[in-house]
Amino acid sequence: MIRSAIIGLGDISFVHLDAILSDPENQLAAACDLNEELRSRVPEGTPFFTDYREMVLKIRPDVVHVCLPHYLHYPVTKDLVEMGVDVFCEKPVALNIAQAEQFAALEEAHPERKICICLQNRMNETTEALKAIIDSGEYGAVTGVRGIVPWYRNPEYYSLKPWRGTWEYAGGGTMINQSLHTLDLMYYLGGPVKKLHALVGQLNDYGIEVEGDVVARLEYANGAKGLFFATNNNYANESVQIRVKLEKAVFHIEDSTLTRIDPDGSREVIAKAPVLEGIKFYYGASHSRMVQRFRRAVESRSDDYIHVRDAVMVIRLMETIFRSAKEDALLDVL
Numbered sequence: 001m002i003r004s005a006i007i008g009l010g011d012i013s014f015v016h017l018d019a020i021l022s023d024p025e026n027q028l029a030a031a032c033d034l035n036e037e038l039r040s041r042v043p044e045g046t047p048f049f050t051d052y053r054e055m056v057l058k059i060r061p062d063v064v065h066v067c068l069p070h071y072l073h074y075p076v077t078k079d080l081v082e083m084g085v086d087v088f089c090e091k092p093v094a095l096n097i098a099q100a101e102q103f104a105a106l107e108e109a110h111p112e113r114k115i116c117i118c119l120q121n122r123m124n125e126t127t128e129a130l131k132a133i134i135d136s137g138e139y140g141a142v143t144g145v146r147g148i149v150p151w152y153r154n155p156e157y158y159s160l161k162p163w164r165g166t167w168e169y170a171g172g173g174t175m176i177n178q179s180l181h182t183l184d185l186m187y188y189l190g191g192p193v194k195k196l197h198a199l200v201g202q203l204n205d206y207g208i209e210v211e212g213d214v215v216a217r218l219e220y221a222n223g224a225k226g227l228f229f230a231t232n233n234n235y236a237n238e239s240v241q242i243r244v245k246l247e248k249a250v251f252h253i254e255d256s257t258l259t260r261i262d263p264d265g266s267r268e269v270i271a272k273a274p275v276l277e278g279i280k281f282y283y284g285a286s287h288s289r290m291v292q293r294f295r296r297a298v299e300s301r302s303d304d305y306i307h308v309r310d311a312v313m314v315i316r317l318m319e320t321i322f323r324s325a326k327e328d329a330l331l332d333v334l
C-alpha cells in the first residue's frame with residue numbers, strides 16, 4: 001500500500017484520481033491546487049492544500065502526482081525530489097531540450113528517488129503488441145512509419161486556461177500538448193530518427209501564440225522513412241492513426257485496434273485496447289495501468305516505469321521540428 005497526493009486539480013486530474021482511487025493498494029492522502037474551489041474534485045475529508053510544500057511536509061506522501069501546466073513540471077518535481085518523495089509527472093518532461101536535460105540530470109543525481117513521466121500511450125495494449133512484433137523480427141525490419149493526429153481544440157480550450165496558448169508556459173501547441181504521445185511512438189516503435197524536414201503553422205484564428213499544425217518527413221537511422229502529421233484544427237477529435245510498415249506486412253493502429261495488413265490486402269485484428277469512456281476517449285485508457293505499474297515500482301523499488309531519460313528524445317524531435325520549419329531545411333536530430 002502506498003499513499004499518494006496530487007498537485008493540480010484541472011482537466012487531467014480526474015484520470016489520475018480515478019487511477020489512485022480505483023487501486024486498493026493506493027490511498028489518496030492529500031490534494032493541492034491554488035484554486036480552493038477545486039477541492040470538491042476530491043472525496044470529502046481528503047486533506048486539501050493550496051501550498052504543495054506544506055502538503056508534503058504535513059502529509060509525507062510516498063508519491064506525488066504532478067498535474068500542472070508544463071512550465072512547472074521540472075521546478076516542482078525538483079522540489080519534491082529534494083523533499084524526499086517519488087513523483088509521477090504528467091507529460092511533457094519539459095518545455096525544451098535544455099530543461100529536459102536538466103531534468104534528466106536531476107534523475108541521475110537522485111538514484112534513490114523514482115520519477116515516472118506519463119507517456120501512457122506506450123502502455124496501450126496495441127502499442128505493446130506492435131512493439132513486441134517489431135522487436136521479434138518476425139516481419140522483418142521497419143521500412144516506414146506514419147503517425148496522424150487529427151484533433152480539434154475549440155477557442156474555449158485556450159481562453160479558459162490561457163497558459164495553453166503561450167510559449168512561456170506551455171512551450172508550444174499541438175506537438176508538446178496534444179500529439180506528443182504519437183511523436184514519441186514514432187521514435188519508440190520506429191527506432192532512432194537521423195534527420196527530418198518539417199512545416200509548422202497555425203491554421204486557427206484564435207490569436208494564440210503556439211502552433212496548431214505540423215507535418216514532418218522523417219529519415220530513420222536504419223533507412224526507413226516516416227511521416228508525422230498533427231493538427232488541432234480538424235472538425236472534431238478523431239482517432240490517432242499509427243502505421244508501421246515492416247518488410248513482410250503493414251501494421252495499423254486506429255480506434256484502439258491493431259490490425260495486420262498482409263501483402264495480398266487481407267487483414268487480421270491483432271490486439272484491442274480498452275477505450276476511455278466519455279468525450280475524452282482520445283486520451284487513451286492507459287493512465288490507470290501506468291499509475292498501477294508505478295505503484296508497484298515504488299513498493300518494490302524496481303525500475304519498471306518510464307524514466308525521465310526515456311522522455312527526453314521526443315522533446316529533441318519536437319525542437320528539431322521547430323528549427324527545421326524555421327530554417328526550411330532537412331536537419332540532423334542531434
Ligand SMILES: NC(=O)c1ccc[n+]([C@@H]2O[C@H](COP(=O)([O-])OP(=O)(O)OC[C@H]3O[C@@H](n4cnc5c(N)ncnc54)[C@H](O)[C@@H]3O)[C@@H](O)[C@H]2O)c1
Nearest residue numbers: 008009010011012033034035067068069070090091161283
Ligand atoms: N497524458 C495525457 O494524455 C494528458 C492529457 C491531458 C493533459 N495532460 C497534461 O496534464 C497537465 C495538466 O493539464 P490540464 O489540462 O489538466 O491543465 P489545467 O490548466 O486544466 O489544470 C492545471 C491545474 O494546476 C493548478 N495549478 C497551477 N499552478 C499551481 C501551483 N503552483 N500549485 C498548485 N496548483 C497549481 C491550476 O489551478 C489548475 O487547476 C499538462 O502537463 C498536460 O499536458 C496530459
